[in-house]
Structures are given as C-alpha cells and as structure tokens.
Amino acid sequence: MIKVVVAGALGRMGQESCKAVLKAEGMELVGAVDTREIGSALGAHLGIADLEIKVSDNLEKTLQDLKPDVLIDFTRPGVVQGNIELAIKNGVRPVVGTTGMSSEEIEKFRELAAANQVGALIAPNFTIGALLMIKFAAEAAKYFPHVEIIELHHDQKMDAPSGTAIKTAEAIAAVRGNMAQGMPSEFEKIEGSRGGNYEGMRIHSVRLPGFVAHQEVILGGVGQTLTIRHDSISRESYMPGLLLAVRKVMSLNHLVYGLENLLFE
Structure with a gap:
C-alpha cells in the first residue's frame, strides 16, 4: 500500500488529487496539508462524511509523524520549493504538479534527490x-x-x-x-x-x-x-497521469522532470 500526503489539499487540484488517491487501488491517503481551514475535517471539503483526516498546516511534522511514501504537491510557486526539500530530506518521494520553478531550482532538486537516493517527479502536466x-x-x-x-x-x-x-x-x-x-x-x-x-x-x-x-x-x-x-x-483529466506518477516514483532513486520520461520510456 502506497501511503500518500497531499500538500495544497484544499485547492482545486489538491481536492481532485485527494479524491483520486482515495479511489485508487493500492494507495492510502494518510494526510492533508494546506494553509486554510486548519484542523478541519478533510471529508467536509470533499463531501465524504466519514473521512477522519484533519487538515494540517505543518508539512514537516506531518511527514515525520505519518511517514508517507509519497508527497503530492499542488501548492504554488514560492512554497513548492521548500516542500520538495522537506520531502526529500525526510525520505518521502515528491510528485509535483506545481509550476513556476526555474531550471536552476530543478537542477538543485535533482542533485538533492541523487544525494539522498530518493525518487522524485516534477511534471508540468499530468494529462x-x-x-x-x-x-x-x-x-x-x-x-x-x-x-x-x-x-x-x-x-x-x-x-x-x-x-x-x-x-x-x-x-x-x-x-x-x-x-x-x-x-x-x-x-x-x-x-x-x-x-x-x-x-x-x-x-x-x-x-x-x-x-x-x-x-x-x-x-x-x-x-x-x-x-x-x-x-x-476538467481537472479530472490530470488524475490518471498523476496516479501513474505516484506508482512509478516508488521505483526511482533520482529526480525525473516530465512525466513523458516515464510514460514513453
């Protein structure tokens, strides 16, 4: 079972990601991180009454407490960089759909992933x-x-x-x-x-x-x-590629930029 935390969980892409993981075979949504509605029940935002996951604003504590396998990030430029670094340093594989990073930043994360032998994927598009x-x-x-x-x-x-x-x-x-x-x-x-x-x-x-x-x-x-x-x-169009990325990143020990490098390999 692949344990997943979603950062930016209350955004439009974040909510779709949470729903997709909840429905996916072989995956378990264990945590949700956002800067809004802290402490609220994630299920209330997704329309799932019996979902007990609470929204946290502390990504580092969430990763250390829950020890997920994968972090899905749909946050925003300026935030995503710190999230990727936290994930890799905690041995969690980031799957990132947030755009706006420079080529220099991506190269820095490539080096960090290699140094920590942690798989990572940054994808401008998952469709x-x-x-x-x-x-x-x-x-x-x-x-x-x-x-x-x-x-x-x-x-x-x-x-x-x-x-x-x-x-x-x-x-x-x-x-x-x-x-x-x-x-x-x-x-x-x-x-x-x-x-x-x-x-x-x-x-x-x-x-x-x-x-x-x-x-x-x-x-x-x-x-x-x-x-x-x-x-x-609709944003549902991203979900098959996102779930593919979550599964594929489990076998990586380095950073891949672009889902096509896994899809057309």
Missing part, C-alpha cells in the same frame, strides 16, 4: 493527451520548423507561460534549435503583442475565466499550416 501533444509537436517541427504556441488557462493561474508551454518549446527547440522567425524588421506597436520569445519561437499566454488548461501548437509551412491542440475540460 496523457498533453504529453502526446508535446511529442507530436516535436516530431512535426522536423518538417515545420516555424512554430508559435498559444496556451490558455483560467485567470487564477499565477505563472506565465505555463509549464506545459515551456516543456513544448524545449522539446521543439531540441529538434530545430534556435531559429529566427518572421520579418527581421517587425516591431510591436503595443509591447508584448508578439508574445514571449523562446529560441526564436513565440509563446502567447491567455488568462480568462471559463478556461481550465488548453494549448495550441501552430506550425507553418509553404501554403499550409498544421495545428496540434489539447484541451483539459
């Missing part, structure tokens, strides 16, 4: 469809190297561009390299109109109520365009 989108986009970029990315999320998302958009751009850049696109003499009449620039490709971020998580990769060629799109209609 299987989004991972396939990235894989297909990288393949298509071999033939259509002119690319722009449009990612659309709900208006409560703190970081831009999304981790998925960055992962997509990295995968495409690995295939085509840094390449200038568009007119060299183009200019912006409103600053930022052309989006962010990553290795010559443009990334555009949309934040509006009504969206969950969506992304288009538009590839242009002579007389044609190719669009690869993925839509997460």
Whole structure:
C-alpha cells in the first residue's frame, strides 16, 4: 500500500488529487496539508462524511509523524520549493504538479534527490493527451520548423507561460534549435503583442475565466499550416497521469522532470 500526503489539499487540484488517491487501488491517503481551514475535517471539503483526516498546516511534522511514501504537491510557486526539500530530506518521494520553478531550482532538486537516493517527479502536466501533444509537436517541427504556441488557462493561474508551454518549446527547440522567425524588421506597436520569445519561437499566454488548461501548437509551412491542440475540460483529466506518477516514483532513486520520461520510456 502506497501511503500518500497531499500538500495544497484544499485547492482545486489538491481536492481532485485527494479524491483520486482515495479511489485508487493500492494507495492510502494518510494526510492533508494546506494553509486554510486548519484542523478541519478533510471529508467536509470533499463531501465524504466519514473521512477522519484533519487538515494540517505543518508539512514537516506531518511527514515525520505519518511517514508517507509519497508527497503530492499542488501548492504554488514560492512554497513548492521548500516542500520538495522537506520531502526529500525526510525520505518521502515528491510528485509535483506545481509550476513556476526555474531550471536552476530543478537542477538543485535533482542533485538533492541523487544525494539522498530518493525518487522524485516534477511534471508540468499530468494529462496523457498533453504529453502526446508535446511529442507530436516535436516530431512535426522536423518538417515545420516555424512554430508559435498559444496556451490558455483560467485567470487564477499565477505563472506565465505555463509549464506545459515551456516543456513544448524545449522539446521543439531540441529538434530545430534556435531559429529566427518572421520579418527581421517587425516591431510591436503595443509591447508584448508578439508574445514571449523562446529560441526564436513565440509563446502567447491567455488568462480568462471559463478556461481550465488548453494549448495550441501552430506550425507553418509553404501554403499550409498544421495545428496540434489539447484541451483539459476538467481537472479530472490530470488524475490518471498523476496516479501513474505516484506508482512509478516508488521505483526511482533520482529526480525525473516530465512525466513523458516515464510514460514513453
């Protein structure tokens, strides 16, 4: 039985994660950590009357008292870094969906996981469809190297561009390299109109109520365009990949960045 604690348990992704673990075969939800509703019954937030787990605001004490196998983290940038460090130093495997970390921070955690021989996974996206989108986009970029990315999320998302958009751009850049696109003499009449620039490709971020998580990769060629799109209609779409990650991380002794490295291995 894999024992799991969820950090950010009262957030939208945290609540979905708790429900998924409770339903999953071979897993046990043993703890919930959040900064809100401290001491309240988790079941009251999930609509499960007989769930006795209490919400804690002390992650370190929770990890030391309950000794879980895995920490699922859906918190926020600025908080997740300390949570990962606490988990690894306590021998708990972090499975992290929180985005907004720099490549330098990820490398630091890679070194920490290796030094402690603790498995860890940081994944910008847990949806299987989004991972396939990235894989297909990288393949298509071999033939259509002119690319722009449009990612659309709900208006409560703190970081831009999304981790998925960055992962997509990295995968495409690995295939085509840094390449200038568009007119060299183009200019912006409103600053930022052309989006962010990553290795010559443009990334555009949309934040509006009504969206969950969506992304288009538009590839242009002579007389044609190719669009690869993925839509997460609900947060349940993340759960099959999340549960896969929880199971896979149990056999790791190092950090993996990107669920695709476990899915397509």
